[in-house]
Amino acid sequence: MSELKFIKLxxxxxxxxxxxxxxxxxxxxxxxxxxxxxKENAGKVDLTKYSGDTLEKVCEYLEYKLRxxxxxxxxxxxxxxxxxxxxxxxxxVADYLNI
Amino acid sequence: xxxxxxxxxRIPQRTLGQPNFxxxxxxxxxxxxxxxxxERDTHDLSFEVLYQSVYIIVLNRKxxxxxxxxxxxxxxxxxxxxxxxxxxASSDNDGSVFLSFISNLWTEQCRCFKLVSDIMLYLDKIxxxxxxxxxxxxxxxxxFKLHILIPNxxxxxxxxxxxxxxxxxxxxxVSPLASIWSSIVAMMQxxxxxxxxxxxxxxxxxxxxxxxxxxxxxxxxxxxxxPLDCLEMVKSLKESEYKRDLTFLDTDSTSKITSVLEEVxxxxxxxxxxxxxxxxxxxxxxxxxxxxLFDLSLDTNYKNNVLTSVKSYIFEDLSAIHYNESLRKxxxxxxxxxNSILQKYDYYETLLKTIDFGITTTQSEEENxxxxxxxxxxxxxILDEQFSLYLSKSGKQSAESVCFYIDTKLKxxxxxxxxxxxxxxxxxxxxxxxxxxxxxxxxxVYRQQLSRRLLHQKSSxxxxxxxxxxxxxEMGVFFTSKLDGMLRDMSKSMELSKAFAAGYSDTLGxxxxxxxxxxxxxxxxxxxxxxxxxxxxxxxxxxxxxxKLDFELFYQKKYNERNLKWANPLSLVEIGHQFNKTxxxxxxxxxxxxxxxxxxxxxxxxxxxxxxxxxxTRDELLRQLLSMVLSPKSRILSKKPxxxxxxxxxxxxxxxxxxxxxxxxxxxxxxxxxxxxTGTSTPMGTRISDISEDSMTSNGLSIKRERLVQINASxxxxxxxxxxxxxxxxxxxxxxxxxxxxxxxxxxFTTSVNDLIEREYLQRDIEDSSILHYIT
Numbered sequence: 114m115s116e117l118k119f120i121k122l123x124x125x126x127x128x129x130x131x132x133x134x135x136x137x138x139x140x141x142x143x144x145x146x147x148x149x150x151x152k153e154n155a156g157k158v159d160l161t162k163y164s165g166d167t168l169e170k171v172c173e174y175l176e177y178k179l180r181x182x183x184x185x186x187x188x189x190x191x192x193x194x195x196x197x198x199x200x201x202x203x204x205x206v207a208d209y210l211n212i
Numbered sequence: 213x214x215x216x217x218x219x220x221x222r223i224p225q226r227t228l229g230q231p232n233f234x235x236x237x238x239x240x241x242x243x244x245x246x247x248x249x250x251e252r253d254t255h256d257l258s259f260e261v262l263y264q265s266v267y268i269i270v271l272n273r274k275x276x277x278x279x280x281x282x283x284x285x286x287x288x289x290x291x292x293x294x295x296x297x298x299x300x301a302s303s304d305n306d307g308s309v310f311l312s313f314i315s316n317l318w319t320e321q322c323r324c325f326k327l328v329s330d331i332m333l334y335l336d337k338i339x340x341x342x343x344x345x346x347x348x349x350x351x352x353x354x355x356f357k358l359h360i361l362i363p364n365x366x367x368x369x370x371x372x373x374x375x376x377x378x379x380x381x382x383x384x385x386v387s388p389l390a391s392i393w394s395s396i397v398a399m400m401q402x403x404x405x406x407x408x409x410x411x412x413x414x415x416x417x418x419x420x421x422x423x424x425x426x427x428x429x430x431x432x433x434x435x436x437x438x439p440l441d442c443l444e445m446v447k448s449l450k451e452s453e454y455k456r457d458l459t460f461l462d463t464d465s466t467s468k469i470t471s472v473l474e475e476v477x478x479x480x481x482x483x484x485x486x487x488x489x490x491x492x493x494x495x496x497x498x499x500x501x502x503x504x505l506f507d508l509s510l511d512t513n514y515k516n517n518v519l520t521s522v523k524s525y526i527f528e529d530l531s532a533i534h535y536n537e538s539l540r541k542x543x544x545x546x547x548x549x550x551n552s553i554l555q556k557y558d559y560y561e562t563l564l565k566t567i568d569f570g571i572t573t574t575q576s577e578e579e580n581x582x583x584x585x586x587x588x589x590x591x592x593x594i595l596d597e598q599f600s601l602y603l604s605k606s607g608k609q610s611a612e613s614v615c616f617y618i619d620t621k622l623k624x625x626x627x628x629x630x631x632x633x634x635x636x637x638x639x640x641x642x643x644x645x646x647x648x649x650x651x652x653x654x655x656x657v658y659r660q661q662l663s664r665r666l667l668h669q670k671s672s673x674x675x676x677x678x679x680x681x682x683x684x685x686e687m688g689v690f691f692t693s694k695l696d697g698m699l700r701d702m703s704k705s706m707e708l709s710k711a712f713a714a715g716y717s718d719t720l721g722x723x724x725x726x727x728x729x730x731x732x733x734x735x736x737x738x739x740x741x742x743x744x745x746x747x748x749x750x751x752x753x754x755x756x757x758x759x760k761l762d763f764e765l766f767y768q769k770k771y772n773e774r775n776l777k778w779a780n781p782l783s784l785v786e787i788g789h790q791f792n793k794t795x796x797x798x799x800x801x802x803x804x805x806x807x808x809x810x811x812x813x814x815x816x817x818x819x820x821x822x823x824x825x826x827x828x829t830r831d832e833l834l835r836q837l838l839s840m841v842l843s844p845k846s847r848i849l850s851k852k853p854x855x856x857x858x859x860x861x862x863x864x865x866x867x868x869x870x871x872x873x874x875x876x877x878x879x880x881x882x883x884x885x886x887x888x889x890t891g892t893s894t895p896m897g898t899r900i901s902d903i904s905e906d907s908m909t910s911n912g913l914s915i916k917r918e919r920l921v922q923i924n925a926s927x928x929x930x931x932x933x934x935x936x937x938x939x940x941x942x943x944x945x946x947x948x949x950x951x952x953x954x955x956x957x958x959x960x961f962t963t964s965v966n967d968l969i970e971r972e973y974l975q976r977d978i979e980d981s982s983i984l985h986y987i988t
Contacts, residue, residue, distance in 0.1 A: 149330055209267060211334075
């Protein structure tokens with residue numbers, strides 16, 4: 114399971130969103146999930162209660178965080194853009210995934 | 213966030229669970245999952261579902277219920293898992309089965325705890341952390357401890373101990389059980405007991421340490437084995453225990469056990485035999501063993517112990533040196549004594565040089581205390597300390613002996629070939645100087661002997677200078693100022709003598725006149741009062757008298773400010789005389805010579821005649837005659853009639869039948885004063901030495917007086933800045949102030965204090981007589 118390059122987050126309407134394994138590890142919840150002996154270790158995570166665009170944003174954020182979390186101070190870190198209309202939803206999913 | 217309200221914000225479609233929230237339903241899901249977890253059958257479970265269930269429960273403010281329920285359920289699970297595993301005490305002899313059971317149980321439980329706590333992540337985050345209660349995982353561990361470890365702690369401890377001890381008994385370093393021990397220890401270290409201490413810290417470690425101590429305490433009985441065997445055993449035990457411990461304990465605990473071992477085996481067991489062992493090592497010259505003993509433990513106390521016993525050995529060995537009273541002469545005794553001491557010193561110095569007491573080699577850690585001390589210095593200190601101790605035990609005797617030693621070595625050095633030898637011996641002896649505690653005695657005796665050597669020209673001046681320089685190096689200028697003064701006088705006298713001889717060769721004739729001009733203060737003679745000198749005023753034979761007058765004239769011309777006095781008692785005269793059988797060079801005191809020279813012109817004399825011709829007092833004359841007539845080795849006069857005592861009717865003459873085995877003969881003057889007079893005889897003069905000033909001191913008294921002066925000075929010096937001190941404190945201060953000179957004793961101190969009080973330098977406190985005040 115750890116060889117998985119990408120994992121899939123399943124959103125509302127069974128839409129799949131791919132995110133790299135390393136990026137998923139940024140979320141402690143996803144990490145535990147994927148490393149546990151439960152059925153999620155196959156690489157699919159069911160998050161159907163969240164909308165597709167939210168999940169898309171989540172994936173984007175995970176990659177963003179992965180990219181910049183160890184950046185040194187001199188590097189320019191671009192601002193992460195959050196669409197206002199998604200803010201509450203994103204807030205909730207962030208809480209859920211502990212990111 | 214509430215400020216951000218904008219029309220565009222999308223409201224999440226589902227506000228999770230709120231409407232149809234059912235705690236029990238969700239809880240059932242969770243218990244089902246926990247069961248599955250325990251059965252290792254989780255493949256079909258969705259983590260997300262469980263996580264979400266917890267999420268929903270938490271969002272609905274049921275966290276506490278969930279937590280409590282979970283606690284309850286896990287307790288149940290733990291208990292049942294403990295019971296259902298088959299384990300019967302009967303088949304378990306040494307506890308190893310129990311240990312492996314516990315170890316497995318632990319591993320399994322931990323796995324489950326981990327998964328359960330994973331599911332409960334959201335609970336941890338929202339409920340446990342902010343409320344500062346144990347996270348789910350820790351709570352599980354706590355339950356495990358409560359329901360398994362605590363009830364079984366005794367069994368567990370015993371099982372651990374009995375397996376460990378049996379491994380100790382069989383002397384196996386790597387036990388097959390090591391991995392189980394290790395996992396049990398890991399478990400104990402994971403589970404917390406009270407506060408920040410783990411179960412291991414609180415329950416097991418103290419137990420293990422105590423039992424270890426007991427085990428080793430009972431293992432060896434020192435009395436049953438030879439000290440060496442004991443040492444070997446202890447070494448191997450210590451080593452194997454160390455290796456064994458490392459297989460299952462962390463280094464911290466291992467070092468604790470090691471220190472217990474040191475306590476028991478080394479401190480307690482070896483401690484009893486350490487003296488025997490070190491002494492044995494020293495006796496057999498076994499440096500290796502000694503080093504080993506020293507390296508056995510890093511404990512400073514232990515090391516000090518070893519050092520102490522090394523010291524005690526040296527001291528004992530030294531004490532075994534006998535001051536051989538059976539030898540005839542004091543100087544011979546002193547020489548043999550000093551020789552043995554020097555021999556020992558060299559021996560130990562070489563021995564200890566090879567030993568490294570400073571930095572331990574067994575482990576990489578350096579011993580703190582001795583880090584900055586050069587090990588050789590340390591060793592030298594040990595040595596010096598012991599020798600000093602020994603020398604001060606012998607007190608006055610050691611100071612005198614060292615002097616005698618030097619004296620003897622320096623004498624008979626007028627012959628140049630012997631100088632280098634003497635130098636070597638003295639050089640060797642120099643290191644003893646500074647170890648002497650009664651340095652003032654040393655100085656005093658040295659001065660006297662030096663004066664004797666100088667006046668009688670027994671040694672080479674060059675060598676004397678060198679020797680005094682050595683003393684100066686060891687003890688400081690203060691010590692040698694008088695000695696230097698004496699040497700200065702000698703060189704000056706030599707110059708004068710040459711000048712005089714050149715100018716007055718007529719008067720001198722065949723007499724070799726050696727004037728020695730001495731500065732009163734430098735020489736160790738009691739003050740020559742004028743009466744004393746007058747009493748010794750004698751009528752010199754005309755030749756000598758002429759020389760004396762000429763020299764006085766000569767001296768006055770040169771230094772007319774100075775007052776020259778003649779110290780006849782210090783003078784030495786050497787007279788060559790042909791007796792019937794042999795020719796001898798007789799050396800004798802001035803007075804004796806004056807008497808002897810009378811016989812040049814008179815063949816027979818009575819006491820009264822002598823008295824009249826010499827002006828020697830009757831008592832002194834008796835003393836002189838007695839020595840000349842009765843002393844067995846130098847009977848240069850004879851008298852008629854022959855008898856043991858001298859009466860005024862006796863007639864003296866030169867004992868022409870005198871003969872001795874050596875060319876040079878010393879005519880000693882008896883110190884006893886005996887009654888009754890008489891006198892007669894004849895001499896021949898050739899060689900004379902002459903001296904001015906002072907007579908020898910009676911040792912003890914002058915030293916005591918000198919000490920008193922110094923103690924007084926020191927007391928005043930110490931008390932002045934303090935104004936007020938207690939007696940004891942003052943004593944300590946003065947003692948340390950004077951320790952370079954001599955060892956202060958209470959008695960002298962008291963005398964001195966009383967003296968100072970009388971002279972109103974000090975005052976006792978009116979209320980408390982142990983307090984002293986300085987009077988300004």
